Amino acid sequence: MLRKLFLIGTAVITAVLATHLLLNTLQTAVAAAPTNTLVLYDGALGGTPDTQNFEYAAVNPVFPFPPAQATQTYSPALGLTILDTTPEISDLAGYAITPTLAPTLSRQAGFRLDFSVRINSETHNNNNRAGFSITMLAEDLLGIEIAFWENEIWAQEGGNPPTLFTHAEGVVYDTTTDIVDYELEIVESSYRLSANGVPVLSGPLRDYTAWEPPFPFIPDPYEQPNLIALSDNTSSAQGEIWIAYAAITTDTTPLVNVQPVSLTVSETVGTAVLDVQLSHTSTFTVTVGYETVAGTAVPGTDYTPISGTLTFTPGVISQSVAIPILDNTLDEPDREFTLTIADPTFARLGQSSAIITIQDDDEIIVDPLMEIYLPLVVRP
Ligand SMILES: [Ca+2]
Ligand SMILES: [Ca+2]
Ligand SMILES: [Ca+2]
Ligand SMILES: [Ca+2]
Numbered sequence: 321m322l323r324k325l326f327l328i329g330t331a332v333i334t335a336v337l338a339t340h341l342l343l344n345t346l347q348t349a350v351a352a353a354p355t356n357t358l359v360l361y362d363g364a365l366g367g368t369p370d371t372q373n374f375e376y377a378a379v380n381p382v383f384p385f386p387p388a389q390a391t392q393t394y395s396p397a398l399g400l401t402i403l404d405t406t407p408e409i410s411d412l413a414g415y416a417i418t419p420t421l422a423p424t425l426s427r428q429a430g431f432r433l434d435f436s437v438r439i440n441s442e443t444h445n446n447n448n449r450a451g452f453s454i455t456m457l458a459e460d461l462l463g464i465e466i467a468f469w470e471n472e473i474w475a476q477e478g479g480n481p482p483t484l485f486t487h488a489e490g491v492v493y494d495t496t497t498d499i500v501d502y503e504l505e506i507v508e509s510s511y512r513l514s515a516n517g518v519p520v521l522s523g524p525l526r527d528y529t530a531w532e533p534p535f536p537f538i539p540d541p542y543e544q545p546n547l548i549a550l551s552d553n554t555s556s557a558q559g560e561i562w563i564a565y566a567a568i569t570t571d572t573t574p575l576v577n578v579q580p581v582s583l584t585v586s587e588t589v590g591t592a593v594l595d596v597q598l599s600h601t602s603t604f605t606v607t608v609g610y611e612t613v614a615g616t617a618v619p620g621t622d623y624t625p626i627s628g629t630l631t632f633t634p635g636v637i638s639q640s641v642a643i644p645i646l647d648n649t650l651d652e653p654d655r656e657f658t659l660t661i662a663d664p665t666f667a668r669l670g671q672s673s674a675i676i677t678i679q680d681d682d683e684i685i686v687d688p689l690m691e692i693y694l695p696l697v698v699r700p
Pocket of ligand 1: 529531532
């Protein structure tokens, strides 16, 4: 029944379970980070995560609520924090991002949690539980909870009971041998986890909001927007977890741009070639639609209209679009039309249109002799 309790809304929890929670109320921002990256914990800087941008809580939720025996210990020699919930399996303990520091986690813009962790030991008495979990929820509460065992990393199922919080997709992985640099990225309706730069697990985001706290006075973490938590959040598992680093980066999806913004070609050119480029490569497959839009240039007369979808597999950063330009022999003004891109997936629109100007190359050649003998020809 008390299978999952959580570590957020600490003010509320404190008021209710003050004697059972260890809270650090002083938060210290860490050193300046890149513009869209917030370092939540860097063990190299010293101290436990709650001395940086996390809050810590530990609780034994089993009546009569004895003090939690879980510990967090900073190891100067290792430069990391050891979270140990092995003394009492029913203890819950771990970290959640300080709510006032949480950035908006937009699925459309994408976001990624980088974390460096070693599962030194983990045991569980329930196939659907793990002694260490990463929980990350977007602003709209869709997200993913990733469970860590010694020999497997797997996703918690969402939806409604009885499938809610059951063992979903997973990958065999040895989490125990060393610190592993993980990246958990969420874009649109998907998550992707990589370990030391290698993709290991991916799947759809889940909705965990159907979970309800066992007591009405306990806040529901799965209703907490922009949640990032690293914890043993179950009474059915325990572990010793080494936590070295965690950082959240927002706006991870690339911008997709048409280049150049304007292009002038002769009507004899054959094809006008433009590039559609990503601002950086993606670990997801990016798609974007494109089409030509008539201006003073007439489709079918001045150019052949085209439309379609470009696909950028992971690692691909640029694609060409070739538009047939139609030649003629008419002396005419320059004409223009537009190439537009729209409806990107796993990317955001940047420069979304380019103007193509078709230059005329024809002149009417007036033969002065024709003016003289033409009348002679047509008149009897
Ligand atoms: Ca709920
Ligand atoms: Ca536990
Ligand atoms: Ca021509
Ligand atoms: Ca012409």
